[in-house]
Amino acid sequence: MHLSTAKANTTIVADMANSLLNMVIGGHEDGKDKESHSDINDSAPGPDNSDSLQSLTQEHSNDDDSHHILASASASASTPTTQDIEDENDPAWSIATTTTTDSSVDDSSNSNVTVTLQEDVPPTHPFAAPDMSLIFDYSPIPLLLLSSSCCITRVSKRFCQDWHVTEKDCVGKFLLPFLDGQVRETGASKSKHIAEAVDDAVASRSERTSKAITVKSAFTCRARVIPIFRGAELVSIYLEWHERPTSDVLDNELVQPGLSTDEAFRILVQALKDYAIFLLDTKGHIATWNTGAQLLKGYTRDEIIGKHFSIFYGKEDLDIKKPEMELDICLREGRVEDEGWRYKKDGTRFWANVVITAVYKNGVHVGFGKVTRDLTERKASESRLIAAYEESEKLKSDFLANMSHEIRTPMHGMLSACALLLDSPLTERQRDIVNIMDESGQILLQVINDILDYSKLASGSFSVSSDVVGVASIITSVVRSVQTTLPPAVHFELFLALNLPKSVQGDPLRYRQIVQNIVGNAAKFTDKGSIRVRASVHSEDSDSYTLLTEVIDTGIGIREAASASLFTPFSQFDLTTTKRYKGTGLGLSIAKSLAELMGGRIGYRPNPERHGSIFWFTARFKKIKSLEQIQDWKHQMAAKDGSPISHIQPDVTILQKRLASVAGRKTVLLVEDNIINQKVMLGMLRSLGFKSIDLAADGAAAVKMVTGKPVGYDIVLMDINMPIMDGQEASQRIRDANVKVPIIAMTAYALKGDREKCLEFGMNDYVPKPVDRKYLIKVLATWLLEKVDYRKAYDERLQQLKSCDEKLHRLSVSEGATVAVARRESEDGFLKRGMALGGEERDEKGWNTLPGRQGHEVHNAGVAQGTFEEPACVKIPDAVERTERPHQGPPPTPKDEQPGWLASQEGRQDLYNGGVGEGVPDEEVNANGDVPVPVPVSDGEISPRTPCVTTDQPQVEGEAADEYERIVKP
């Protein structure tokens, strides 16, 4: 109602005027016929009625056009109307009179009116225009006026005549009860049509035509409902009753522009062969049929008319009530389009495009227009195209995968050859060239690997394995490997949430790949500041954890425009830096796919604190539920590791290369009395890349050096026969001092059984003399690459035992632990000793080829967390300091005099042997073999062997050694 505007009113009033004009024209003849029906005429208009008419006339008076039409209608028709029948008492009529007087209405017509209607209504003004009331009453169309509350306020004479009612029967009654009494069918359903039309018309402020109703007097009619508004106010509702069948109304009105056009359309629709065009009634029954429909669907006109259109649908569509659904949507939306299978008369199907349009006539929903096209051909060619595309995609991926594989094989050959070449004596220039070859080869291999991964991911043939994942150890391991590439101005900070699970089930390789990628990126693009790696539990349910890993750097950052395409393949965000920062542009895209493959997501946002980036990803891992599961894995590991002395590595050159990559950071103690042998061993070790080699000329010196730096050496190479103190004695003393450094015996003519003998004295392995380089490489590789660093063994064991023993969880973890703030200290090489975190020694390039690596991850699970038991922040540089000078570190608490991984050996031994190990027999612990075999400690045995350092040489060497030789000698 509030929507009313002057324009809307104008339109309505203009309509009204037209209607009235029509009435007036038609009523000219009828007027005389009905003069006799004076009784109909004399009822006093009710207040509603007068209001309505008043407003009507007022509206007219305010509108020049309608006024003019009204006036001219009166004039041209020369209708005998107006003031003679006007009720003097009704102000409405006087206003009407005024109105008409204002207009230039012909006086003569006024006089005619006066004469004609004298009997019915007393004339009030000789010059009054024809009375609206008269026009209303004598309209040939049965008319009703309703108040805004739908109370009948006035009826036309024709209405009373047609409906066989008197004015008294109607006026003052509400429309619906009145209609209910009049319609032939009982019940509200029919009169409801009218009510709906009225409601609709009022709501939409426009005219509506109701559905047909049949009244008692046995004719069918429809009501044309015209709501009349003054401003926002509904003043009256005007109803015309048209006594015509639906179809006639339809036809008549369709034909309005001319029958020929209708005919043309009919012919057009009928003749169309490529489209099935037909009408449905409101319920979906087929009403018309054209040639196209007949051709397409196979039904003739006679067969199909009256049938429901769901006949064209297949069973599946019918099951989901698709036809009904479509009509429903169509009613709501006005239109519905669908593609799908439709069925012909003969049962064959075709792929159809169907458009259904709701058809309204004069605001009445009369049915649906349906247009169907046969798209079978197009559908078939589409399918062929899609199939061809898919096939080519698959071929492409297969090709890529195969080719990548084929390329990788010779690449590996080339790289191995390069490695060999680098190992041989070269001039500086030659070395430079080979280094370039090697480096380029490595990059090329990385590119190929990326492409292989990418094509695998794209082709969906990438699988995720299920294994134990030690998230903390993977992250720390990656961090450590990346750390070596960082400039000194960059700090690494590692935050592992307290509730981070030690071990979960998932794909450790893939997880590592993502971490490696984003941490590597951070390192690549960060020149100064810090790189922060943060791992936490994002969410958790009964079966799984979703872990969030974030890498926050203070690097060059990413422009906003580029951030959108970060994860799209082959995109490098800044081409100008491409030369500086090598890469394929596939890394993040692969990382994204991998994260998604692991049920997670990956994302980027700018670093809010400083210039830089934050990359984060989530990945879902299953929980490891049972202890049995862990035990199973432990056994598998044990099987993998085998005995402490096992050299299964076949390819010495690869081993050597890997050894060379860590050798520079390892410190070796060589215990050898013979200067020639010393020199040879030194030369050999240096050629393998060892830089830090300490020498001891006899066992006593060795013991002194080792016990002086209990965690100083990575490995000890021990000659057996030496003056002062032999190797066996020395080893035993070292073990007695609780130092677990691996000791490798070097002895001539060693035979079977000698190993065991060496082991008895606390040594871990042996190398026969003269030392064979390859053999030495294997042994060193075993102890420096494969075995877990002895300095971590206790922490690790502790963690393993903890994970098995719920009771130990009471060893609570302090809040907000910062595990490590490590700074690169490459030169002096003591970082490795400081690094308490992570698993196996880093091996930047070869990590994913490391045999038994996954096993190691199990070992290492939770290593980092072990440090949580230390005071909140363990800063590695401090730790390093303390490593070097164990008693000079600032003691946070008496118990923590040393960092956790350095905690008092006695304490650890206790934990190891007793406190923690309860319920876990030593054998089981040892079965893994990665802990140096504990020395059988027996005072009785030791004392007699303990030689006096002051004895002269030959004596010292004496017994044990020579006895040994004796047994050995064939």
Place this chain on the structure above:
Amino acid sequence: MHSHYDDDREDQDIMPDFGEHVDNGIFEQILEMDDDDKREFSKSLVTNFFDQAEETFVKIEEVLNNNKLDNGKRLETLSSLGHFLKGSSATLGFNKIRDSCQIIQQYGHKLNVDGSAEPNEQVCLDKIKAALKTARNDKDVLADMMLNETHGFFQPDDE
């Protein structure tokens, strides 16, 4: 590109056959540790070895001639000295010298070469004396092959 790798192979090819004196495999391993064209490292090793060998021989001789010590004590010392030189000779692949050292070590333990006991200390001392002579001889032959200024493996101009 003519790499050192190739050079090495040529060297290996032209390496004279030291016969039973040298285990070529082990000796090559030593040569491989040389950093450059010059055989500085290996030559110094060999030179040192011959010095060490000579010193040890002198010590052995001294013990053999030292009648103040009892036989048992002498043998023990001799065994140790034999063992000592055995280690370095084995490391360099000088097999003949190593074998003699082994004999010295064994008899110092009052054992025959096959490991059976030789209770006669004088026999042991005699055997050691003979072995020392052989060792010295072998050492001289080998030193000539290695270090002779005209035809030795290590030429003076290498330095």
